[in-house]
Amino acid sequence: MKTKLKFLVLLPFFALLLFTSCQEETVDITPPDEAEALVADSQLTSFLSATSKNDGSKDNIIDGTSCISVKLPVVVKVRGVEIRIDSEADYIKIKRLYDEFEDDIDRLDILFPITIITSEHEEITIGSAEELSEFIADCKDDDEEEEKEIRCIDFQFPISFSVFDRDFQIIEVVEIENNRQLHRFMKRVKKSEVFASLNFPLNMVLKDGTVLTAENNEQLREIIEAAKDSCEEEDDFSRERLENYLKKCPWIVYEFKRNNQENDEFKQYAINFKDDGVVTMRSRNGDILTGEWELERTRRGIAIEMEFENLADFTLKWLLYDFEDGKIKIYEAGGNRIILKRNCEVVVDITKERVKNFLKECFWRVAELEVNDTDKEEEYIGTPLKFYANNIVKIRVNGELVEGTYEVLVRNTGIGLEINLEGRPDLKLQWLITFLSEDEIELKNADNEMELKRHCPDNDGDLNFILDALVSSEWEVASYIDEGEDETPNYKDYVIGFNQSGMLFAEGNGNDYRGSWLAYRYDGLNLALNFKTQEAPFNELRYRWKIKEITMERIELKDYSDNGEIERILVLERRVI
Template sequence: MKKLIDNVMRVVLMVSVIGLYSCQEEYEDVGGSDEEQTIAAQSDIAGLIKQTSSQDGSFDNIVDEASCFAVEFPYTVNANGVEISINSKSDLEKIENLLDASTNVNNILEIVFPITITYADYSQITVENKGELMVRARECIEGGGDDDIECIDFVYPITLFTFVIDAQQSSEIQVETDFDMYRVFSELEDNRLVSFQYPITLTKHDGTEVVIENNADLMATLEMEKNQCDEDDDNDYNDDDFSEAELDEYLMTCPLQVKQVIRDQMDNTEQYLEHLMVFREDGSVVFSTYTADVITGTWNTSISNGAVNLRLEFENFTDFTSYWQVYKLEENLIKLYKDDGNKIALERRCDI
């Protein structure tokens, strides 16, 4: 059966191309026909496919501070004097956890050069030192936004059929990776057409799978999903992708116990270790020990520059009064940050 389907697809592609090659103007007027299953080099759908399969450079911004390229594994960094080998994406969490745990005013992260960086089009260059990396990072920012589509991904393998118009020759390609897909469409010339063997499957950023039956479905899905998630294309590596509404619900669900307080470069944690904060729906927040010393203030959340913020205000209680950026929201831990010398960590205590 698979062989029969493949042969039918080749015939459809060949018939479509013959019609295109011999009667170009009529092809443009055809609607709802099999020609719509072929993809030309300069078409909108070809551009969306390239964007979806291009290299994502934003996942390692904690290291290179640039979203238009990524550092190739393996490499080594030195974070606050600790050497860390980076062999996969999961190893980047080691850097973040080490820097988050540090009480240093200025965290230091150094890359061991030389390194190789890969751009969105999968081209690679060797970078010999920090100065050269910073120049390329600035060029990345100055060159405009990162236009890759990271909110949805192809599920491989995928079978493609290609047709050379001049020679009227067809062939089959088995695509296994984003790199393979990008290469097919980036090298697609004007005298060639491509078609998919449908159905194909794509995965959204939340893990939901979408089954695609034709080109129209594919184009509509890629257009709809390309702006449906935070692609982390800024250099805030601590952005853990949560909304203002999610933060509000998190704060009001359970009391929060103070775990760390660093203000103006001074560690004031010890005097607050037994204190709790209770956030209320009316905008008030109660700060106390388990039994006494109640202090009431106000709170509200907001979003600015893509970050979710928490404003705390207490009368004559400066260690907590400020406009904080919420940079980590885990199941049982929330972390606040303001400038280099101010951090607060709160543990969720739903058992109280």
């Protein structure tokens, strides 16, 4: 709670005794008996101290830890966008940017220097991300276990203390307005610098907003103890829930950083947390590594410890700093961080039969293709593959199916896939399957990589509507904005059409372009346009566009940069004859 400071500075106990004879005004408070006085080493004193510690959990979306909080205002950068956080209400701005795209890595960068507030309400200036990581790694709660921070209950301020001498004569009444003042006051009580008692009644507020009233020390102690136990039960549930959640499905490495260095080698590694402390990991080349794991509650939070005999980079006690549905983030001091995403469809045990069954389900589109360090996937926009029985594979190009053959291979290094399609040398390679799930297959050989994404349009109502809308009429470019420049006039007098077979055409100004199109679902709805030409202006429209709006009369498509900013907008409208 952040309220205006009205704290009356107290003198040490021995000095306060000198002023008792100087009291002239009468304080209208009944002097407490000795039982109501706060004792330095009592449980209630420890409870008051623990309850008044700074709650660092509210801003975990910024710093990823509950042992500190970042003093506001602070400026952060999320997905390339700078945001000024002036109050706790502004945290929602970060969450909204995180939620804008489902299939991305949520990354937040703090603009340093910043001021952090420890659990003891101390303010410390931090000058860099490395310095912050080191501090978080070392920060702890109080050494006394009974004084671990109690977060699920708070005082309803203001409250007041009566300060008195050895003869129980009141010498001062101190009003406390917030947790910071209370924590500092309790430090003096614990050091026997002041002799004081609380003035009742006072109210306590639980996490759910329930207000409880205490009339004396014993009632207050019982209220805090009950709340403290509920916090511990909540921690136990979180740990148990996390353990079961980790074991339920495989987890894929989406980001790996060790000693502040990103290592793409470990991307797409699949991790299986199993019973009895066993963890298995499948590397990108199909190797299976077995190790040990366990969850441990530490003063800095829940830690996931992994140990592999032949994989030192993962062998560490990783602290959990973000846990949400489908994604966890873990870190350790020195710039070490792993982001894992859950994928219940990942297949760790890849077999020939399983691959063959997967391939024959639906279409597969070439999402990524790199051959000899050159990106080739643009050539396959809108041209999905279909694998049939009897080792027949077909690719749909300009609305026509081009036939070839394929074979699932068993090699010493794992399960492979050979594709033979005439006129498609980039695919005519023997690929090693390094990743397999219900919706995705990743393949690799030498310096080449390919990623196939499953495309199943038959039972998708949205895709069927898009198909009906596109083929129902001809279309015109109503607007094309490229990085703020209006290039719509370049498409004047052109007519665009979509055939149900997957053929795309554009006619006008003496030109006739043919190509392929495909509407598909991946992180939302998309429309792939592939005009088979290098000539302007239609070469610019070869892209996998995000569908932001579509009706029978109008289609709005957008192209986003890596940081989520809109770079291009293409609007097609039904042609009126």
